[in-house]
Amino acid sequence: MTVSLKFDFGIGSAPASPYVQVLPSTLYDDVTGYGFESNDRVSSRNRDESDRLHGAFCIPLEAVFTVDLPNGLYTITATIGDAIAPTSTTLKYGVGRIVLNKAATSAGQYMVHSFTVKVTDGRVRLAFSGIAPRINALQIDEAKQATTIYLAGDSTVTDQDTFPYAGWGQMLPLYFKTEIAIDNHAKSGRSSRSFINEGRLAAILEQIKPSDYLWIQFGHNDQKQDAERATDPFGSYKEMLTVYVEEARARGARPVLITPMHRRKFDAQGLIIDTHGDYLLGMKELAAELNVPLIDLAAKSKALYEKWGDEPSKSLFMWAYPGEFIHFPEGAQDDTHFQELGGIAIAGLVAESVRELQLSPLSLYLKGI
Incomplete structure (x- = not known):
């Protein structure tokens, strides 16, 4: 069975289909297999845009989002941006492997960043930081040809x-x-x-x-x-x-x-x-x-x-x-x-x-x- 997971971050209306909604209160556990490891510094806003994947987001300030995955290669696609404010997001996976370094968007700009990771311990840990980090959406797909x-x-x-x-x-x-x-x-x-x-x-x-x-x-x-x-x-x-x-x-x-x-x-x-x-x-x-x-x-x-x-x-x-x-x-x-x-x-x-x-x-x- 091919693995394909989609997460829609942020408060407000129902998530965009077929995405799973992730709120600041969504903490990781072994049953769901996904969530923030801690939400002490995670918040959320919804700018009420027509496209929910743009309008809603979480602000993961020094936060880690973890997803259980079978070992293998996966392409992860992150959507980042804010309708009314500039953003700056650094994203690492595993033990500090960096994929985004102070990736910046201007107000109303949205960027889609994709990268491929090799999972060896049954999960991927995505660590967010930056002076104004955002995460609007994540998609995780098997990458068999990488x-x-x-x-x-x-x-x-x-x-x-x-x-x-x-x-x-x-x-x-x-x-x-x-x-x-x-x-x-x-x-x-x-x-x-x-x-x-x-x-x-x-x-x-x-x-x-x-x-x-x-x-x-x-x-x-x-x-x-x-x-x-x-x-x-x-x-x-x-x-x-x-x-x-x-x-x-x-x-x-x-x-x-x-x-x-x-x-x-x-x-x-x-x-x-x-x-x-x-x-x-x-x-x-x-x-x-x-x-x-x-x-x-x-x-x-x-x-x-x-x-x-x-x-x-x-x-x-x-x-x-x-x-x-x-x-x-x-x-x-x-x-x-x-x-x-x-x-x-x-x-x-x-x-x-x-x-x-x-x-x-x-x-x-x-x-x-």
Whole structure:
């Protein structure tokens, strides 16, 4: 049976057929399988427009709307707008994967945003925020033809669960149309070796389909000296990366190698100091030897940081003053990991590379951001 769900948000008249009405008081429970996880900051208005899907809406201020779904791929379409007021809505799913970033409408304007998600735990959680968020309607449909990009990597890629920490993989959905879903398997602290030895690559290979993608970024932790993670840049590092490439190809999937982005380390002339050295060369050699597309994120991140400059580029990274972010009361000084602004910027560099390399068909499915 094909899954197709339609939700009409807001108070007032009966919902538009065949939509299910969602009120601020509609709380999630296991019986209905949908609703707000909390309605402490959810309200609703109805502007009495002729089209109820435009006139009625909920204001989900820092609210999460959850829907139970069988595991699989789904395209979600959100209608957002207000007849008399400008709006600004940010929307994330799962563990902070962003699909809308301060999406704005003017008074009387309505926007329809669609994106594809991969559900792996029996439900999708949609987190709304922004200075004037709205949700008028949601439609959720199975997306049987979508292509999935599987991400294998470390903490710079992973879904970080503490705001404002962000991996670039977490921000990647912002750049792709509904034909593409992102499944981020990256994990903090992992190297090309430990990711395999912990069974994380195997978990991807159990799911990956022909024509899906496996994107591979390692290097930060391959430099570590412990036996669980350490690799040699021209030896075991290349050997481990070869496993990813060959196993993906054996299943008809398409591997892409991504050099690790630079750390924020400037010299006296304002240029980035390369802390990865031969690991960058090792990956580039392997990409040429195996004829694998290579996204040179090291080169692109170097250009980005140097364009911003030493002090301004701290805004991309997890630099914070004491008291600036609630989860980091003592502040932070981190030149490796990103906050959301940086994660979005790095994901943008990756998307830019897809377009420049003309990776087919991925380049056809990039949004015009």
